[in-house]
Amino acid sequence: MGILCDYFSAPDDDAAATVADVLGGPRSASGFEVVELKGIQPVVQLGTLEALLTGVAYDVVTENPRWGQAVAVRHDGELLVISLTDELHAALADASESRLREVAVPWSETEEFWGRGEPSLLAEVLIELAGLARRATARSERLYCWVCV
Secondary structure, eight states, rough: OOOOOOEEESHHHHHGGGGGSSGGGGGTTTTOOOOOOOOOOOOOOHHHHHHHHOHHHHHHHSTTTTTTTTEEEEGGEEEEEOOOOOHHHHHHOOOHHHHHHHHHHHHSSSGGGGOOHHHHHHHHHHHHHHHHHHHHHHHHOOOEEEEEE
């Protein structure tokens, strides 16, 4: 079984952490908007995405304290809630559809996709994630990922 990754928005880290105690994560919890992205992992893959979208070096992205920060850990790390950086959130919210489609091409070619990244499919993923980011911005919420290994 692969890694399940559900991206969602929440008002803050404490609210986001509550989904770790709900069977099925944010999809089963009430009050959370969710985008299901199986196999798109929040640390390396979205760190690379942030570098591509913002033009900031990956090494700088990984120095951000919110990059890959676990706000909740359960079952010896088999279930996590991880924060996304505010910079990635803003870059997604601000990106046009054409910019997202453009970035999907180099993102698909990164080693984390093992040569199987399909730019057109990844563009649709980015458009969906950007929509979540825009709606979260309108509600003054942050972005998170629920990961189940």
